[in-house]
Amino acid sequence: MAVNNPSNFRDLSTFVERPLRPGTLYRSDHLGALDEDDARQIRALGIRRVLDFRGMRERESARCQVPDVAVHSLSIEPTIVQVIGDLMSAGHQLTGEDVVAHMQDTYRGFVRHSSHRFAEFFGHLLQSNEPTVFHCTAGKDRTGFAAALVLRALDVPPEEVMRDYLLTNERLKMDSSGWKLPPQAAKVLLGVQPAFLEAAFEAIEQDYGGIEGYLRYGLGLRDPERARLRELYLRTA
Template identity: 70%
Template sequence: MLIPSATNFRRLPHVRPGTLFRSDHLGALDADDARQIQGLGIRRVLDFRGAEERTAAACVLPGVQVHSLAIEPTIVQVLKDLLDAGHELTEAEVVAHMQDTYRGFVRRSSHRFREFFGHLLASSEPTVFHCTAGKDRTGFAAALVLLALDVPMDEVMADYLLTNERLKPAFLENTRLPPQVARVLTRVQPEFIEASFEAVQQDFGGMDRYLREALGLEAAQRARLRELYLDG
């Protein structure tokens, strides 16, 4: 499915058709695209954007309940502050800052992903989850869902990297960042999400324990997730 005004909108793989979708933000949908998404029966939107992001581009999809799971973005402001101070950022430095962002998902925002799974466990009504570009906060959330469903890591990574084929970098149009910075911020790289997995390993000893202790997914909850969402 192609949604021209939300190019990163797509079904989550290995998930029962019609239940769970991931996307970039839904604040710029045109009428045709909104009708196309409505046709999927979407009833619930789980929004990882921060306060200013939500205000700047409020969800225009009618007839849905939007739940805010706010994770405030920091990366663009951090990089702009460095540039304003006269620092000439290299691509490698930007990648390192992105890795810090992903470690922060584990170390500072796990409570939001715990809330996210609480919504998913409450019902399997057709749901879309998103942030602004649908690549970082959303990409980590999608990976957690697939890992909780025991999807192999290579397929988790394939879904994560699919963003590079789908996303148009319009979300950075007004930031006036140097090309070497924008090149990193408009794509995903394995090194980004691998940094989050390394933080999980360092802090929890592995993904199963992270899912259990940080996100509240005991064996019964993971079995419920498989019942609600796993395709086949």
Template identity: 65%
Template sequence: MSDRPVSVTQPSNFRDLSEHVRRSLPLRSRVLFRSDHLGALTADDARQIQLLGVRRVIDFRGANERLRAACAVPGVQVHSLAIEPAIVQVLSGLLAAGQRPTADEVDHHMQETYRGFVREHSGRFAEFFELLLESDQPTVFHCTAGKDRTGFAAALVLRALGASPEDVLHDYLLTNQRLKPPPGGAWGLAPEVAAVLWGVQPQFLQAAFDAVERDYGDVPTYLREGLGLGEDELRRLRDLYLRT
């Protein structure tokens, strides 16, 4: 398969997971892509994704999110691993009650969302790995913005494959350079508050891994006990997705 640069422009947070971890991990290119949602593609971007060989899409969005923007890539199999957007629900409730959250409050709720990925949704991430273990067919995994549910999924894949924590964080923070927030902001929030909501920060991802350490002791134990990745599964994952 060609090594030409990925030329997808919309969704803006679409990227090959291998591109930014090569310092620590020989991850194969053109097999794992992370993204924001695939429901607003131009015809050219849909064609570019098809040319990358993508045939499997893993969608972490909740039910209403999927209804509003169905996958626009022809000929792919979509697997729904729904995780409802907790931060959206929390902020909607606050705004409905007439409260205007501050940037610090949104930061707090974002960290709680990430802790919830571990404590409430590990089953979904276990299903995610089950799909990845089936085959190495080129796959896009995504949520709505491609930053939180997708960001944690990407971090788990990279950690399971052996990437350094520095490279995991580097890939995670690239969202701040790539994601285009919706025009007009979100819910009329102040700009500094919307910036927290539409970005990613190291403390968000760290909150998830802090929950891993508190509940499981360490990442290898979480991979094994929380996600069902024993030595055989980890070996197969490496065989499928790492260059030999």
């Protein structure tokens, strides 16, 4: 079944060669603007668990519209919005290069300030492989990093991880008409670039010596937890 709204909704197993179990992990933009048909389609996928990375105001302004699911908040505040707002209020003329640099800082912050949230995320995934959707607002940054971590924890090669990450540029549909950003800055902010995700993995390399160290010491995924993830989310045949 294809779900068109939210636009960045997709089964994490679809676009990687590693044999992930289909119908267990979905990534998405937020679920707060669904009509009844959208919600029905998502419910028909069997989804019972929603993991929400949005900050408090984001959640309050667009609450999950899927009935009868368990919603778990893993709040990571969208600091990039505040940073850009402050710069514009100070009269700074934002360029695309400015936004790239601030997005890279955001992704480094996922590693250095929000690892506890991603550890909680894996804690939920380790409980069961009931159909789950994880999301933030646009499903591109907090969600994109979470998806990258899941795929790397399941030994998906980096090039496939990046391919899934960049699919957001093809899938996500956002209305930027109400934004007061220069066009080149808005274009960067509304999409994803390899440099964003690479900044997070550079921070992982600097702070943990690589992804294996981060999974183990930053997120608490030691050998038993990694084996459990593979059991839950990889096909056996």
